[in-house]
Amino acid sequence: MRPDAGTTVPAEGSHPCVVLCLNVGSSSLKAAVRDPHLRLHVDVAGLDGTTARVTTTGPHGPAEEEPLPGGWTGALDGVAQALEQHGLWPAVVAHRIVHGSAALRGARHADERLLDQLRRESARDPLHLPRQLSVVEAARIRWSDADQVLVPDSGFHGTLPGEAVTLPVPPEARAAGLRRWGFHGLAVQSVVDLLPGLGAAVVVHLGSGCSVTAVQHGLSRHTTMSLSPAGGVPSLTRSGDLDPEVVLQLVDLHGGSLAAVRDLLNRRSGVAGLSGGTTDVRELLADGGAAADLALRVFVRDVAMAVAGAVTTLEGWDAVVFTGGIGVHSEEIRERVCAALLPLRGGARGLWGSPSQRLVATGVRVLTVPVDEEAVMDRLTRQALSRHARAGAADPAAVQR
Numbered sequence: 543m544r545p546d547a548g549t550t551v552p553a554e555g556s557h558p559c560v561v562l563c564l565n566v567g568s569s570s571l572k573a574a575v576r577d578p579h580l581r582l583h584v585d586v587a588g589l590d591g592t593t594a595r596v597t598t599t600g601p602h603g604p605a606e607e608e609p610l611p612g613g614w615t616g617a618l619d620g621v622a623q624a625l626e627q628h629g630l631w632p633a634v635v636a637h638r639i640v641h642g643s644a645a646l647r648g649a650r651h652a653d654e655r656l657l658d659q660l661r662r663e664s665a666r667d668p669l670h671l672p673r674q675l676s677v678v679e680a681a682r683i684r685w686s687d688a689d690q691v692l693v694p695d696s697g698f699h700g701t702l703p704g705e706a707v708t709l710p711v712p713p714e715a716r717a718a719g720l721r722r723w724g725f726h727g728l729a730v731q732s733v734v735d736l737l738p739g740l741g742a743a744v745v746v747h748l749g750s751g752c753s754v755t756a757v758q759h760g761l762s763r764h765t766t767m768s769l770s771p772a773g774g775v776p777s778l779t780r781s782g783d784l785d786p787e788v789v790l791q792l793v794d795l796h797g798g799s800l801a802a803v804r805d806l807l808n809r810r811s812g813v814a815g816l817s818g819g820t821t822d823v824r825e826l827l828a829d830g831g832a833a834a835d836l837a838l839r840v841f842v843r844d845v846a847m848a849v850a851g852a853v854t855t856l857e858g859w860d861a862v863v864f865t866g867g868i869g870v871h872s873e874e875i876r877e878r879v880c881a882a883l884l885p886l887r888g889g890a891r892g893l894w895g896s897p898s899q900r901l902v903a904t905g906v907r908v909l910t911v912p913v914d915e916e917a918v919m920d921r922l923t924r925q926a927l928s929r930h931a932r933a934g935a936a937d938p939a940a941v942q943r
């Protein structure tokens with residue numbers, strides 16, 4: 543029997559029923575159980591072909607880290623094993639869905655109609671959506687009693703003003719749904735949740751996917767990713783924004799094959815396209831060769847330019863917040879981005895200290911925030927389920943923000 547959603551009730555013998563959040567990124571799987579305090583966090587990194595490692599953190603014990611064989615299948619098996627070891631059984635599985643669509647503006651049940659629509663549109667985001675949908679399928683089989691809830695990564699950008707979502711193309715193209723959705727919304731929401739006094743800030747999310755978001759009063763004002771997560775600033779394997787003619791010429795070069803060009807723009811471009819395939823920023827920083835150096839200079843330049851552009855959408859500039867694996871762990875990349883921003887602050891160049899210290903001296907806080915997207919997923923899922931329960935909804939698919 544399925545337990546009441548949003549509550550912790552006994553089920554499967556002595557196993558408490560909980561919300562399991564699954565955050566499938568382009569290079570990682572993060573899984574967490576909270577109710578609302580942390581019970582278990584499983585972080586599988588390096589699923590993009592580098593060596594996968596799993597770090598498991600329980601409520602009391604220290605994090606345990608070990609290598610993980612078996613790629614994505616092994617990652618989900620690892621999560622299931624960790625749940626069992628901790629005596630947990632999901633009543634609800636919440637899935638992060640990286641997809642922009644009017645059909646998924648807030649957390650909602652994964653009904654067949656919605657899943658079909660996402661399957662039809664999954665080519666739009668080859669690095670996330672096919673895998674996320676296959677994880678939904680695997681979770682439905684593995685935890686067949688559990689509700690499956692989809693949580694969009696774009697939801698936070700629902701407050702973008704009209705001029706930020708509208709693309710300068712003719713009406714028929716806009717009517718066909720071409721617009722900015724924005725992504726990494728769960729990450730930016732996590733920053734807003736963790737730092738209530740943030741003020742006017744630019745959030746620089748540098749993970750496998752990279753984006754820059756302007757936030758004012760806790761709301762999204764601008765974000766660089768657009769219709770898909772391949773847009774905006776370059777990511778590790780995605781091109782980011784390009785002159786439209788570049789895309790058209792690529793289609794021509796590939797004999798009109800959209801699939802080939804989509805693959806090139808999503809899997810072989812960005813930092814990897816310039817570095818000869820390397821995506822690990824640590825390796826590129828240590829490399830010292832011309833290709834690695836150029837890849838880093840293009841990356842830092844585009845990110846810094848996006849931060850400067852994002853500031854123009856704010857009524858001031860109180861903070862710049864670095865998040866994502868690179869943003870949190872690479873001081874060198876943070877300092878290079880901050881160095882490029884110094885001309886925006888009068889007199890900053892004449893000050894003493896590192897670029898970030900000099901920005902701080904001019905009144906811009908420079909922060910590093912390890913985001914907790916799974917905590918945001920957990921909250922949004924519980925809110926959606928309790929709204930649904932309150933409404934006594936006849937239609938379970940009506941769980942929409």
Ligand SMILES: Nc1ncnc2c1ncn2[C@@H]1O[C@H](COP(=O)(O)OP(=O)(O)O)[C@@H](O)[C@H]1O
Nearest residue numbers: 567568569570749750751823866867868871872
């Ligand atoms: N110390 C570090 N220095 C530079 N890059 C790092 C460091 N640690 C992790 N990374 C990079 O962070 C990226 C993963 O970021 P993360 O936000 O966790 O993943 P995802 O984008 O899949 O959600 C990987 O490219 C990894 O190489």
Ligand SMILES: CC(=O)OP(=O)(O)O
Nearest residue numbers: 567568725749751771
């Ligand atoms: C939207 C996106 O690029 O997500 P991630 O960085 O987790 O791959």
Ligand SMILES: [Mg+2]
Nearest residue numbers: 567568749750
């Ligand atoms: Mg991520």
